[in-house]
Amino acid sequence: MAQSGRREPAPAGDICAHRRCTLGYSFRDATLIPHLALPHPGRTAVRMNATSGHHVLPVSRLGDLFSALRSAGWNLAGPRIRDGAIVYDELETAADLPAGWTDEQAPGKYGLKKRGDGALFGYVVGPHSWKKYLFPPTVRMWSATKTADGMEVEVPQPAAPPTAFIGVRACELAAIAVQDKVFLGSGFVDPVYKARRDNIFLVAVNCGQAGGTCFCSSMNTGPKARGGFDIALTEILEDGHRFLLESGSERGERLVALLAAPAASDADRSAADAAVARAVSMMGRTMETSGVKELLQRNYEHPRWDHVAARCLACTNCTMVCPTCFCSTVEDVPNLSLDRSDHVRTWDSCFTSDFSYIHGGSVRPSVKSRYRQWMVHKLSTWHDQFASSGCVGCGRCITWCPTGIDITEEVREIRASDGANT
Amino acid sequence: MKKPPVRKKPRLAVFKFASCDGCQLSLLSCEDELLAVAGAVEIANFLEASRAVVKGPYDVTLVEGSITTPHDAERILEVRAQSKFLVTIGACATAGGIQALRNFGDVKEFTSLVYARPDYISTLATSTPIASHVKVDYELRGCPVSKANLLELLSSLLHGRRPNIREHSVCLECKKRGTVCVMVAHGTPCLGPVTHDGCGAICPAFHRGCYGCFGPQETANTSSLAAAWTRMGSTGEDLTRAFRTYNASAEPFRREGDAHARPG
Numbered sequence: 001m002a003q004s005g006r007r008e009p010a011p012a013g014d015i016c017a018h019r020r021c022t023l024g025y026s027f028r029d030a031t032l033i034p035h036l037a038l039p040h041p042g043r044t045a046v047r048m049n050a051t052s053g054h055h056v057l058p059v060s061r062l063g064d065l066f067s068a069l070r071s072a073g074w075n076l077a078g079p080r081i082r083d084g085a086i087v088y089d090e091l092e093t094a095a096d097l098p099a100g101w102t103d104e105q106a107p108g109k110y111g112l113k114k115r116g117d118g119a120l121f122g123y124v125v126g127p128h129s130w131k132k133y134l135f136p137p138t139v140r141m142w143s144a145t146k147t148a149d150g151m152e153v154e155v156p157q158p159a160a161p162p163t164a165f166i167g168v169r170a171c172e173l174a175a176i177a178v179q180d181k182v183f184l185g186s187g188f189v190d191p192v193y194k195a196r197r198d199n200i201f202l203v204a205v206n207c208g209q210a211g212g213t214c215f216c217s218s219m220n221t222g223p224k225a226r227g228g229f230d231i232a233l234t235e236i237l238e239d240g241h242r243f244l245l246e247s248g249s250e251r252g253e254r255l256v257a258l259l260a261a262p263a264a265s266d267a268d269r270s271a272a273d274a275a276v277a278r279a280v281s282m283m284g285r286t287m288e289t290s291g292v293k294e295l296l297q298r299n300y301e302h303p304r305w306d307h308v309a310a311r312c313l314a315c316t317n318c319t320m321v322c323p324t325c326f327c328s329t330v331e332d333v334p335n336l337s338l339d340r341s342d343h344v345r346t347w348d349s350c351f352t353s354d355f356s357y358i359h360g361g362s363v364r365p366s367v368k369s370r371y372r373q374w375m376v377h378k379l380s381t382w383h384d385q386f387a388s389s390g391c392v393g394c395g396r397c398i399t400w401c402p403t404g405i406d407i408t409e410e411v412r413e414i415r416a417s418d419g420a421n422t
Numbered sequence: 423m424k425k426p427p428v429r430k431k432p433r434l435a436v437f438k439f440a441s442c443d444g445c446q447l448s449l450l451s452c453e454d455e456l457l458a459v460a461g462a463v464e465i466a467n468f469l470e471a472s473r474a475v476v477k478g479p480y481d482v483t484l485v486e487g488s489i490t491t492p493h494d495a496e497r498i499l500e501v502r503a504q505s506k507f508l509v510t511i512g513a514c515a516t517a518g519g520i521q522a523l524r525n526f527g528d529v530k531e532f533t534s535l536v537y538a539r540p541d542y543i544s545t546l547a548t549s550t551p552i553a554s555h556v557k558v559d560y561e562l563r564g565c566p567v568s569k570a571n572l573l574e575l576l577s578s579l580l581h582g583r584r585p586n587i588r589e590h591s592v593c594l595e596c597k598k599r600g601t602v603c604v605m606v607a608h609g610t611p612c613l614g615p616v617t618h619d620g621c622g623a624i625c626p627a628f629h630r631g632c633y634g635c636f637g638p639q640e641t642a643n644t645s646s647l648a649a650a651w652t653r654m655g656s657t658g659e660d661l662t663r664a665f666r667t668y669n670a671s672a673e674p675f676r677r678e679g680d681a682h683a684r685p686g
Contacts (some may be wrong), residue, residue, distance in 0.1 A: 127606075313643045315614070336455060336580065352589075
């Protein structure tokens with residue numbers, strides 16, 4: 001998105017000449033960061049085959065990473081405390097991070113607690129996911145205005161504020177990869193998603209602990225980020241609070257170089273490995289995934305669906321917090337004088353009856369059929385549609401279900417009585 | 423849905439039964455859109471807005487309030503007879519309102535305690551929604567109705583299309599707003615999961631549980647929510663109080679309120 005407010009007159013040649021750069025870096029900006037090193041918005045990440053070594057950054061210098069990104073034109077979004085939870089919101093400085101806090105999660109339960117140390121990323125994922133930035137809850141797609149001889153359609157340029165996502169967990173990178181397939185990979189490219197996706201910088205954080213509803217190990221998505229990021233951090237708390245830095249793209253590597261962080265020692269690397277190993281050992285839940293695709297497809301009439309329907313509120317919370325759920329509906333919102341109508345896209349859920357409404361009624365009138373549809377799609381038919389699971393093991397659907405329905409438990413129960421019939 | 427009137431400027435009437443006038447006032451609260459409303463319809467009968475009354479029949483009639491007296495039970499038949507398209511607005515008209523709490527008590531006993539001359543009071547034993555008395559073409563929920571829903575309804579009637587008013591839970595709106603779930607994160611009992619959206623999820627945004635102003639959502643699993651409240655420490659009395667407010671007589675709420683009520 002053009003940031004005309006930042007633009008100021010500068011001699012030609014001092015402004016970034018990159019074809020897609022819309023920021024118009026001025027001479028002053030360019031003196032802050034060597035021009036060629038700018039990991040600035042508008043430049044697509046170039047994935048690297050291998051990372052070129054690890055670096056180490058003391059916690060006191062995390063602010064430098066934030067300022068480098070900000071000076072390059074990125075808005076920062078990341079974890080911060082609001083209303084008793086760690087949500088994703090705008091960050092100004094590293095001081096906005098939830099230092100010394102952790103979260104406790106269980107089915108239908110979430111709470112914050114002091115850790116007793118100064119960890120900046122000592123918690124797991126909260127109620128928000130990055131989906132809200134890439135696939136906004138409500139967006140105007142186009143508007144039609146009546147004219148003397150017909151109508152005029154106006155399609156707004158998709159807004160894509162350059163945003164650096166700070167603290168993206170491995171399961172969330174996996175979720176973004178899943179949504180990439182949905183919105184970019186099918187041959188029908190979603191312009192809203194694409195504009196936003198092209199304008200993010202991904203700072204991943206490898207988890208040093210796991211939550212009570214986490215099961216990324218089972219889904220093979222974490223807790224260590226294996227790719228799809230610009231930079232990955234591992235927080236080390238023992239023997240000096242510091243971060244192990246790893247770049248995952250060319251621009252990530254430039255940023256690391258810019259920070260002039262020293263190379264990591266063997267001790268740094270093994271401390272980071274130990275942090276990730278700790279997360280693996282703390283995984284709150286597990287899901288046996290072998291054959292789950294077929295398991296669910298041969299158990300459409302299993303009595304467990306009635307059991308879950310008795311508890312399911314059809315409130316849509318699981319689908320809203322799920323970082324891969326991508327359903328939406330469109331609404332036409334005409335004005336009262338009947339000369340203009342906005343075409344608006346908004347999040348929808350397979351748990352509403354409108355969702356499957358076709359002429360004559362809703363295809364899935366019962367809550368049982370809706371839960372079954374959601375879970376079978378997520379774990380089974382998603383493989384047919386997108387060649388991967390739709391579940392990344394983040395555990396949000398378990399934590400944020402007001403009645404604590406646990407997808408890992410539902411799989412376990414169906415597997416335990418495979419073939420049972422109502 | 424019945425096809426709306428074809429007249430260029432449809433005649434709009436607003437009638438009040440047992441209610442607080444809040445829903446009618448939502449129409450006046452439209453402020454920015456009020457002129458557009460006045461331009462799109464002929465306001466034929468709307469005592470909150472004008473003393474000038476044009477006789478029926480009316481193309482679109484908005485009915486606020488519930489039926490609580492023998493006189494009103496007669497009057498609604500006349501209103502129906504004068505109306506091509508009748509829409510009930512608000513919890514009173516669609517579910518009996520807060521005054522439907524009388525349905526769970528003894529009205530004679532109440533009147534004997536409240537009034538010096540209870541024999542002057544002519545009232546029914548129950549407060550009932552308009553749809554229990556006459557055919558209703560559309561029900562707009564809420565205590566009070568939302569301005570956005572009201573405008574959408576009028577717009578849909580003018581276009582001759584189905585109103586785009588969804589019947590899902592309040593939770594969906596909370597999540598779209600990015601509100602942190604008060605039930606999961608704070609342990610605050612909330613009716614949001616069983617309540618019809620329409621308010622845009624206001625209360626949880628202010629750290630309060632949903633009060634259920636819009637009544638039951640399309641598939642309200644009240645017993646599962648009641649079990650969750652009980653696990654959080656709510657008593658049967660809490661549950662009955664929660665389900666017996668503005669929509670106490672709406673069926674799923676009535677059933678759940680009764681299930682936890684003390685006998686007698």
